[in-house]
Amino acid sequence: MKRLPAAFLPVLLSALVVPAVHAAPAPLGLGQVVILVGPPGSGKSVQARNLSRKYKVPVISVAELAQRAMRGQGPARGGKPQVANSGELLSDEAAIELISARAGQADTGKGFILDGYPSTEAQAKFLDSFLNTRALQAPKVVVLEVSDEIVRARMLKRKSVDDTPENIERRLQDYHKEESFLNSWYTPRNTVRIDGTKPAPQVFQEIEEGLVKVFDRKDFKERDTTQQ
Numbered sequence: 001m002k003r004l005p006a007a008f009l010p011v012l013l014s015a016l017v018v019p020a021v022h023a024a025p026a027p028l029g030l031g032q033v034v035i036l037v038g039p040p041g042s043g044k045s046v047q048a049r050n051l052s053r054k055y056k057v058p059v060i061s062v063a064e065l066a067q068r069a070m071r072g073q074g075p076a077r078g079g080k081p082q083v084a085n086s087g088e089l090l091s092d093e094a095a096i097e098l099i100s101a102r103a104g105q106a107d108t109g110k111g112f113i114l115d116g117y118p119s120t121e122a123q124a125k126f127l128d129s130f131l132n133t134r135a136l137q138a139p140k141v142v143v144l145e146v147s148d149e150i151v152r153a154r155m156l157k158r159k160s161v162d163d164t165p166e167n168i169e170r171r172l173q174d175y176h177k178e179e180s181f182l183n184s185w186y187t188p189r190n191t192v193r194i195d196g197t198k199p200a201p202q203v204f205q206e207i208e209e210g211l212v213k214v215f216d217r218k219d220f221k222e223r224d225t226t227q228q
Contacts, residue, residue: 028055031136032111032215035118037182038144039175040168041154042196043203047144048113050204058107061115065098066090092122099123103130111136119178124185140214141186142207143179144196148172190214 028034028051036051038044048059090098099117102108118124131138146154151172155163183191192210194203 028057028113028211029110031109032211033114033131033136033139034111034211035114035139035141035182035186036144037141037179038196039146039148039151040171041151041158042144042146043200044115044144044196046200047204047207048115050200051113051207055111057111057113059113059115060099060102060108060117062090062095062098062117063115065102066094069098092120095119095123096126099127100130103134109134114139116178118185119181121181121185124181137215138190139186140211141182141191142210143182143191143193144203145193146196150197 034051036044036048038047048061051057052059095117099114103112114127118127127139152165152168155168156165192207192214194206194210196203198206
């Protein structure tokens, strides 16, 4: 068997080396803030929990904060933020108080996911100012798109005592008002729209892919392996 000339060895070895494959930068956990939007029954809560678990960032739901405050729990206590059982929207003052107290806690330093906030100009202005003082990136919006007809069918199928036709219609109206405001406040380039009727795992994958596209890649760096 003939031996190859020494000059050929570097060429042969370079052909055998497999280039390293680098994973796409994580879209969360490096100071990013996501506003997750979707109508009732869209699976928004499930996707928020999935993002929170994977990227180790908290979900901040203004409705849950209000309920906890009324029970004397959470960072904003004393029952000041009033939210009726009928699900009436919070005032700007109450919503800002709740978000300010919760988002100011230590676990939000690497970013967080917002659910139900902001829904007005005053709330959005406060959020912009708050993120600027915390050196966090401007938020991106993820919209789970599900038609009103599918929402009605999904909610009635749950057979919850709260899911009456009247409550469903009111919640849909509240959602469309919120989504319309977010569309006017945040530009399309900062918004990801996802078909929320697809299977939950596929929706989650598309959310991740969308976030990688809308966040500035120059702001990414590899996450610490301890976060994984």
